[in-house]
Amino acid sequence: MEIRKSTAADKSEIETVHIQAFGEQEGPEIAKLVNDLFEDETASPLLSLVAVRNGRIVGHVLCTNASITQTDESLSVQLLAPLAVLPEAQNQGIGTRLVREGLSQLSGSGVALVFVLGHPEYYPRFGFSTAGIIGFEAPYPIAEKNTDAWMVVELKQGIIGKVKGKVQCAEALNQPQYWHE
Numbered sequence: 001m002e003i004r005k006s007t008a009a010d011k012s013e014i015e016t017v018h019i020q021a022f023g024e025q026e027g028p029e030i031a032k033l034v035n036d037l038f039e040d041e042t043a044s045p046l047l048s049l050v051a052v053r054n055g056r057i058v059g060h061v062l063c064t065n066a067s068i069t070q071t072d073e074s075l076s077v078q079l080l081a082p083l084a085v086l087p088e089a090q091n092q093g094i095g096t097r098l099v100r101e102g103l104s105q106l107s108g109s110g111v112a113l114v115f116v117l118g119h120p121e122y123y124p125r126f127g128f129s130t131a132g133i134i135g136f137e138a139p140y141p142i143a144e145k146n147t148d149a150w151m152v153v154e155l156k157q158g159i160i161g162k163v164k165g166k167v168q169c170a171e172a173l174n175q176p177q178y179w180h181e
Contacts, residue, residue, distance in 0.1 A: 061095075134164075135165070136165065
C-alpha cells in the first residue's frame with residue numbers, strides 16, 4: 001500500500017471513500033465538505049493524503065489550516081478532518097498509517113498543534129489528548145458528553161501549557177453541524 005498526496009484526478013475516488021465510509025446519510029455531506037475544503041482559500045495550506053492499494057484509493061485524510069484566537073503567539077495550526085477508509089478496508093491499519101504520515105508531514109513543515117474532533121478511543125494512540133481541559137476551545141461548543149472527543153496533539157514541544165484560546169477553522173468547516181461527535 002502507498003500513502004501519497006492526493007491530486008485533482010483523485011477527487012472522484014476520494015468522494016466515494018467518504019460516502020462509503022460515512023454511510024448513505026452522512027457520507028454525501030462529508031464528501032461535499034471535503035470538496036468545499038479543497039476550494040476554500042481559508043483552508044490552505046492543507047494536507048490531503050490518500051492510501052492506495054492495488055491502484056485503488058481505499059482511504060483519505062484531510063488536514064486544513066486553523067488558528068488560535070485570544071493569543072499573541074504566532075503558531076502554525078491544523079485541523080484533522082475528516083479521516084475515512086472504505087468499509088472493506090477498515091481495521092487493517094490504513095487509517096493509522098494515514099494519520100501517522102499526516103502528522104509526520106505536518107511536523108516536518110513546522111506545524112505546532114493539530115486538533116481533531118474524533119473518537120476518544122482512537123486518536124490518543126497518536127498522542128492526542130483532550131483539548132478543552134487544557135485551554136483550547138472548539139469553534140463551536142461540544143456537548144458535555146463528548147468533551148473527550150475534542151483533542152489536540154503537540155508537534156512542537158513547549159506549546160501546550162503556554163498557549164490557550166479558541167480554535168478558528170476554515171470557513172467551509174465553520175458550521176455547527178460539523179461540531180458534534
